[in-house]
Amino acid sequence: MSRNGPAALVFHTLFVVFMVAPIVVVCWVAFTPEGFLSIPTTNFSLRWFKALANYPEFVHAFAVSLWLGALSSCVALLFAVPAALALSRYQFRGRDALSALFLSPLMIPHVVLGIAFLRFFTSAGIGGTFLALVIAHVVVVFPFALRLTLAAATGMDRSVEMAAISLGADGWTMFRRVTLPAILPGIVSGWMLAFIQSFDDLTMTIFLATPGTETLPVRMFLYIQDNIDPLVTSVSASVIAITMTVLILLDRCYGLDRVLTAKGGDAGR
Amino acid sequence: MSTTVSANPSDARTGLTLALPALMLFTGVVVIPLAMTVLLSFHDWGQYKGIEPVFILKNWIEIVSDPYYAEMFWRTFRVAVLATLITAVFGVPEAYILNRMQGPWKGLFLLIIIGPLLISVVARTLGWALLFGGNNGLVNKLLMTSGLIASPLRFMFTETGMVIALAHAMMPFMVLAVWTALQRLDPQVENAALSLGAGSFTVIRRIVLPQIMPGVLSGAIIVFSLSASAFATPAIIGGRRLKVAATLAYDEFLNTLNWPLGAAVAVLLLIALVLIVVGSNALIERRYQEMFR
Amino acid sequence: MSLLELDRVGKSFGPNTAVEEFSLAVTKGEFISFLGPSGCGKTTTLQMIAGFLDPSHGTIRLEGKDLVAMPPAKRGLGIVFQSYALFPHMTAAENVAFGLEMRKVPRDERDERVRKALALVGLAGYEGRHPRRMSGGQQQRVALARALVIRPSVLLLDEPLSNLDARLREDMQIELRQIQRNLGTTTILVTHDQIEAMSLSDRIVVMSKGKIEQIGTPQQVYEQPASAFVAQFLGKTNEFAAEVERTAGLARLVAGSWSAPAPAGATGTVTISVRPERISFGSSGLAGRITSRIFQGNHWLFQCDTECGPAIVIRQNDGQPQPDQGETVHLIWQDSDMSLRASVAA
Ligand SMILES: Nc1ncnc2c1ncn2[C@@H]1O[C@H](COP(=O)(O)OP(=O)(O)OP(=O)(O)O)[C@@H](O)[C@H]1O
Ligand SMILES: [Mg+2]
Numbered sequence: 001m002s003r004n005g006p007a008a009l010v011f012h013t014l015f016v017v018f019m020v021a022p023i024v025v026v027c028w029v030a031f032t033p034e035g036f037l038s039i040p041t042t043n044f045s046l047r048w049f050k051a052l053a054n055y056p057e058f059v060h061a062f063a064v065s066l067w068l069g070a071l072s073s074c075v076a077l078l079f080a081v082p083a084a085l086a087l088s089r090y091q092f093r094g095r096d097a098l099s100a101l102f103l104s105p106l107m108i109p110h111v112v113l114g115i116a117f118l119r120f121f122t123s124a125g126i127g128g129t130f131l132a133l134v135i136a137h138v139v140v141v142f143p144f145a146l147r148l149t150l151a152a153a154t155g156m157d158r159s160v161e162m163a164a165i166s167l168g169a170d171g172w173t174m175f176r177r178v179t180l181p182a183i184l185p186g187i188v189s190g191w192m193l194a195f196i197q198s199f200d201d202l203t204m205t206i207f208l209a210t211p212g213t214e215t216l217p218v219r220m221f222l223y224i225q226d227n228i229d230p231l232v233t234s235v236s237a238s239v240i241a242i243t244m245t246v247l248i249l250l251d252r253c254y255g256l257d258r259v260l261t262a263k264g265g266d267a268g269r
Numbered sequence: 270m271s272t273t274v275s276a277n278p279s280d281a282r283t284g285l286t287l288a289l290p291a292l293m294l295f296t297g298v299v300v301i302p303l304a305m306t307v308l309l310s311f312h313d314w315g316q317y318k319g320i321e322p323v324f325i326l327k328n329w330i331e332i333v334s335d336p337y338y339a340e341m342f343w344r345t346f347r348v349a350v351l352a353t354l355i356t357a358v359f360g361v362p363e364a365y366i367l368n369r370m371q372g373p374w375k376g377l378f379l380l381i382i383i384g385p386l387l388i389s390v391v392a393r394t395l396g397w398a399l400l401f402g403g404n405n406g407l408v409n410k411l412l413m414t415s416g417l418i419a420s421p422l423r424f425m426f427t428e429t430g431m432v433i434a435l436a437h438a439m440m441p442f443m444v445l446a447v448w449t450a451l452q453r454l455d456p457q458v459e460n461a462a463l464s465l466g467a468g469s470f471t472v473i474r475r476i477v478l479p480q481i482m483p484g485v486l487s488g489a490i491i492v493f494s495l496s497a498s499a500f501a502t503p504a505i506i507g508g509r510r511l512k513v514a515a516t517l518a519y520d521e522f523l524n525t526l527n528w529p530l531g532a533a534v535a536v537l538l539l540i541a542l543v544l545i546v547v548g549s550n551a552l553i554e555r556r557y558q559e560m561f562r
Numbered sequence: 563m564s565l566l567e568l569d570r571v572g573k574s575f576g577p578n579t580a581v582e583e584f585s586l587a588v589t590k591g592e593f594i595s596f597l598g599p600s601g602c603g604k605t606t607t608l609q610m611i612a613g614f615l616d617p618s619h620g621t622i623r624l625e626g627k628d629l630v631a632m633p634p635a636k637r638g639l640g641i642v643f644q645s646y647a648l649f650p651h652m653t654a655a656e657n658v659a660f661g662l663e664m665r666k667v668p669r670d671e672r673d674e675r676v677r678k679a680l681a682l683v684g685l686a687g688y689e690g691r692h693p694r695r696m697s698g699g700q701q702q703r704v705a706l707a708r709a710l711v712i713r714p715s716v717l718l719l720d721e722p723l724s725n726l727d728a729r730l731r732e733d734m735q736i737e738l739r740q741i742q743r744n745l746g747t748t749t750i751l752v753t754h755d756q757i758e759a760m761s762l763s764d765r766i767v768v769m770s771k772g773k774i775e776q777i778g779t780p781q782q783v784y785e786q787p788a789s790a791f792v793a794q795f796l797g798k799t800n801e802f803a804a805e806v807e808r809t810a811g812l813a814r815l816v817a818g819s820w821s822a823p824a825p826a827g828a829t830g831t832v833t834i835s836v837r838p839e840r841i842s843f844g845s846s847g848l849a850g851r852i853t854s855r856i857f858q859g860n861h862w863l864f865q866c867d868t869e870c871g872p873a874i875v876i877r878q879n880d881g882q883p884q885p886d887q888g889e890t891v892h893l894i895w896q897d898s899d900m901s902l903r904a905s906v907a908a
Contacts, residue, residue: 003369003370003371004366004369004370008362008366008369009366011362011363011366012363012366012367012378015359015363015382016378016381016382018359018437019381019382019385019437019440020381020385021396021400022393022394022395022396022397022399022400022434022437023385023388023392023393023396024396025396025399025400025407026392026393026395026396026399029399037399037402039407078290079290079291079294080291082287082288082290082291083287083288083290083291083292085287086283086284086285086286086287086288087284087288089280089284090280090281090283090284090285090287091280091281091284092280092281092284092285093281095284098288098292101292101295101299101300102291102295104295104299105299107494107542107543107546108303108539109494109497109498109515109535109538109539109542110498110500111498111500111514111515111518111519111535111538112303112306112498112518112535112536112538112539113299115306115518115522115531115532115535116299116302116303116305116306117298117302118522119302119305119306119309119528119532120298120301120302120305123305135298136298138294138298139294139295139298139299142291142294142295146291171283193387196387199389200387200388200389200390202389202390202391202500202501203499203500203501203515206500206519206523207519207522207523217389217390217391217501220389220391220392220395221391221501221504221505224391224395224398224505225504225505228395228398228399232395233395233399236389236391236392236395236396237392239388239389239392240388240389240392243387243388243389244384244388246387247380247384247387247388248380251376251380256379256380256383256384257379257383257445257448257449260383260386260445
């Protein structure tokens with residue numbers, strides 16, 4: 001890092017401390033042996049992680065979040081892959097409008113989406129169900145799934161597809177044998193990014209979740225509203241650990257900056 | 270040179286067919302619900318009668334005339350602008366420093382700085398609540414032992430705390446936007462300026478900054494619009510009394526149960542944001558037409 | 563009867579015309595090159611034959627059957643792309659086998675044909691290699707084997723050698739020609755390299771701005787260029803404006819102090835075009851002065867300032883003394899070495 005002067009390095013250090021401080025503090029406090037919020041210095045204990053077992057609502061919320069994230073990311077990709085192929089391969093009228101529509105969940109505040117979904121699902125008679133949550137999450141994570149798939153499909157050498165066709169492959173065979181393997185890394189990282197977005201969403205989900213379908217962020221938020229104690233820090237620390245794992249995986253197999261800046265300018269929320 | 274299969278009627282049909290499922294999904298579950306919400310904002314509501322499907326301007330008049338709402342929207346705007354400024358002032362130099370780092374350091378610190386973007390916003394805000402935590406929060410202890418302040422500052426339930434936590438939450442977006450702009454820069458241009466006798470500060474001010482300005486501005490737009498519609502951070506740091514637009518809409522919906530009024534607040538937020546974002550995008554594009562070509 | 567026929571084929575992209583009035587008949591076993599500068603519509607024409615673009619006008623027939631209505635997958639043409647377009651996740655053998663798989667060729671026969679095809683292009687033993695781990699030349703050969711193994715009625719090659727370095731390109735040219743001769747596969751090659759076109763082809767289609775300038779054997783297009791464009795595109799050439807003068811019933815062609823009997827039918831102002839290697843220095847002829855003299859190993863390159871404008875002259879380095887820079891010279895050439903064109907007004 002020789003190209004940065006000492007002043008720049010001091011600035012950089014302070015900046016990094018600022019960025020990691022709240023995350024480190026949460027994880028640190030989670031290991032307190034005390035019954036109250038404190039920063040352990042000599043004694044570290046797993047007491048509050050073990051205590052999680054006695055709070056089934058957190059465990060249940062965690063399960064809901066996992067299922068919801070996995071399911072909605074898969075469903076989103078089922079819609080996003082053909083859409084990405086359409087946008088990257090074909091010229092048709094209204095193509096730009098279509099891509100703006102598909103990316104619109106990034107622009108619309110999640111409060112607004114939450115309200116719109118609440119109103120809509122209540123009128124449709126499926127308010128508060130897991131199905132409603134899945135549909136809402138599919139929409140919200142769709143742009144992320146789409147963007148990474150789109151970047152992969154656009155970056156792919158089209159003459160490879162033409163080669164397959166010229167050798168006698170039909171459209172489906174070409175997709176299965178040539179296109180899909182080529183864009184698979186984009187699809188996988190799209191899935192991971194979509195999963196994280198779904199797993200973390202609070203603002204929209206809080207309008208739709210009912211006691212049976214509370215996700216982990218919703219449960220944590222409602223818990224914090226009442227009181228902050230070491231239990232919620234151990235929940236947070238677990239969530240952070242899970243996200244970091246996915247994040248490092250994502251970075252390893254695709255490069256985090258590329259994932260987050262994939263085509264379209266603004267990144268996720 | 271690759272030739273694309275294009276301008277071919279059968280292709281257009283295949284394209285539309287492939288996009289159709291997603292289009293139907295979005296029409297059914299985005300366009301219609303949004304339209305319903307706009308409609309909802311014109312409905313009437315009463316404590317006992319509930320929602321009445323009529324078409325009146327009551328909610329809109331209330332929002333526009335009651336200073337309580339003006340104060341709330343003004344706070345939303347103020348907090349978002351301040352958070353944006355902070356991310357720009359600190360995020361731009363950091364992105365520049367990051368870009369000048371070498372090899373593994375660059376990747377590592379990029380991961381550390383933009384990684385938080387993907388970490389649960391509730392967990393991150395909880396971290397700030399712990400750091401701020403009353404008079405003997407960690408931040409206050411640190412500031413007092415270092416002698417910067419004499420008596421503890423209040424962060425929890427204040428706009429200051431809200432701005433700091435928001436700036437932290439949004440910082441990755443700014444760094445990413447500037448980083449992307451810096452990547453497009455030709456490093457030889459900087460060397461050219463140096464060879465012409467410019468000092469490194471002049472190089473930054475006259476050569477680098479003008480080139481990455483579109484990146485900074487587009488980062489600022491993202492940060493502003495996300496800050497103005499943020500919910501978790503203002504709700505946790507600001508508490509029940511220091512409300513912003515998003516938390517207000519939430520309260521109207523889930524506590525007061527006045528859905529039409531909540532819908533009006535949400536729609537107003539959406540309209541204001543769309544106007545601001547589209548407007549400033551247009552301004553930036555005009556200003557930097559050359560670069561966007 | 564011709565195997566492949568293009569009849570007044572045209573293609574426009576919106577308001578832009580990429581190819582116009584393209585007519586060509588290819589006979590079985592022929593090696594044809596499309597030659598022209600970048601953007602002249604070579605790839606567009608090839609893509610229309612391949613079926614990746616639909617012509618805006620005209621018809622394309624293969625063995626008398628209309629090709630335009632046939633989807634590209636059914637045309638049975640072998641195509642080699644400029645970028646090779648190998649399937650990156652398949653081995654060399656899997657790449658070559660793909661087309662046979664699509665044709666449901668039984669496994670044993672398939673393996674045998676793949677092995678033979680790879681051996682044909684000199685890649686025996688590379689069956690299990692992935693394209694990423696092969697050199698450009700080897701990838702090129704895999705692409706060729708993949709296109710040939712399906713026994714295509716026509717082989718289409720879009721600048722297949724342009725990504726290779728000069729040496730490798732020459733080797734591949736020779737090999738390509740040999741393979742094509744042995745198999746007798748009708749071949750169309752797109753290139754903007756005139757040497758490549760001349761050394762490989764039976765006939766060359768010279769194109770410019772979407773139109774055919776000339777179709778002919780390499781000798782024909784080189785020695786009797788149909789237009790100024792063809793003359794200039796195929797190697798260096800000198801052009802002089804000349805007048806046909808009639809004195810006492812005898813027509814003579816005059817350019818400055820050079821003159822020769824005019825061929826029958828020539829009138830008015832004409833353009834003489836002479837290749838630089840066909841010009842020699844004499845005691846009388848087109849007068850000029852040598853402005854520069856460059857030694858290039860096996861030959862000398864002279865730039866001259868003549869009465870009729872600048873000219874270049876190439877002389878074999880045969881050990882004879884050559885004129886110096888600044889010297890006054892006279893340029894002469896055989897009547898058979900020049901081609902005449904009526905000058906277009908300008
Ligand atoms: N899909 C397209 N849309 C619009 N114009 C196109 C398209 N494809 C080609 N063109 C235009 O048609 C003309 C001919 O293009 P083509 O690719 O056939 O040239 P080429 O002779 O193969 O050139 P090169 O040697 O550079 O490959 C060019 O002017 C090009 O800009
Ligand atoms: Mg081409």
